[in-house]
Amino acid sequence: MNEFDVMGRIKELCAARSWTYYRLAKESGIPYSSLNTMLHKTYVPTVPSLMKICNGFGITLAQFFSEEDETVKLTKNQKECLGHWDQLDQRSQELALAYMDGLHDRQQQQ
DSSP states (O other), rough: OOOOHHHHHHHHHHHTTTOOHHHHHHHHHHHHHHHHEEEEEETTOEEEEEHHHHHHHHHHHHHHHHHHHSGGGSOHHHHHHHHHHHSSSSHHHHHHHHHHHHHHHHHHOO
């Protein structure tokens, strides 16, 4: 069985979103000092901490540990949309989703 690099995955997800570790700490509700200790002293987070990190990224634990790149199945426009989504804070994501819901409803009425 291969050993999964938890800290490498966290760094990879931050890089993919162009997030700083400070942003991840803020989004996850984990003190920056704790996250920094995990990242630079190779301290592996506990399951509750990892769940907070996943929530901060907006992914599940299963997605965190998945070795498959789900973005391969997406179109260029879908990838671009998700790239923008990952850059938004939670409030902006809520607004974007509400806007998309409105567009969807409008299209359904036509």
